Amino acid sequence: MAAGVAAWLPFARAAAIGWMPVASTPMPIPPQDKKKGKDGLIILNVSGTKFQTWRTTLERYPDTLLGSTERDFFFHEETNEYFFDRDPDIFRHILNFYRTGKLHYPRQECISAYDEELAFFGIIPEIIGDCCYEEYKDRRRENAERLQDDEEMDQSNDVTPVNLSSREFLWRAFENPHTSTLALVFYYVTGFFIAISVMANVVETVPCGALPNRAKEMSCGDRYALAFFCLDTACVMIFTVEYLLRLIAAPSRYKFMKSVMSVIDVVAIMPYYIGLVMTDNDQVSGAFVTLRVFRVFRIFKFSRHSAGLRILGYTLKSCASELGFLLFSLTMAIIIFATVMFYAEKGSTASKFTSIPAAFWYTIVTMTTLG
16 A cells, blocks of 8 residues: 555655646636535625625524625625615625624614614524623613603603693693693793792801891891891792692692602792791791702703703613712722721820711712812
8 A cells, every 4th residue: 555655656746846737627616616606696785885794694583684684685686786775884784694693783873773673684682792782781771761751752842732621731830831822821921930039048048247236146037137037038939839830730749749759849838828927936847947948950851852861861860880889989998998097096095086987977078179
């Protein structure tokens, strides 16, 4: 056997350097080239951008548009290619799914457009990879909430039906002030008194000097008590009328009374009426008057008609988990360092850290201002 191989080696070497041919006919096509030639390359024209791939690559997923015979409906005989009037940028990721078997979500693309492309090509979004699935779910949830809010706004902006009752008309005017001129005027008047009430609560604490017969400096609220009382009375009357009208016009009074804004409205006006009844008890009335600080939160009612505040709310809501983790990490660091500081200063008589909670403030200030 070895002798036979050795006898053929000179002829093989001569053929390799071109001295003599080994065969008079050309070499046959390799089997793998035959297979590729049979399968062929498919040209996919997506809105002018051409992509090429093997037919077997697409047929790996026969339940999709490109992997089934349905793609023949988009075949263009003149150019011998498949034409799709779709988004070529998103199609790159779809074609990559056929090649690698992994579907990714491009964060720079619109979530609605991405879902439409997946639905067109028959790809279910549940097979998106773990690296992108959480981002995809968050974007899809935010988009659904935004579309729901826009739909509610569109419904409220529609032409008012003729068969609305007075109660429904009043509630519609409160929820969407732009439905009528009277509702818009009442909306701006209410907003004006909200701003006046907040400013009055701030200005009444400013020192306004001392009276001629007193040496102690007085605040503006004490010096001009009658003026601030009249101003507060006017604001509370407006708030009371607004609350009662909303309560009367609400489709469900029970749900309205349980809402956060309704509770804030009640807390904002109740101290005034309690102060009228308990005029002789300054401590009790003063405790209820301090609840007026909740009136500041009434300004958030303008968020219903402000696109900027709604976007801010969506941003905070989407980042709630990250903000929660940041707050949790900060709380852990505060507890750890406050504990270390308390036990480090425990033996000192001049230490102001009498307990671990007493060391919280120093820890918070140090961490949030110095680093």
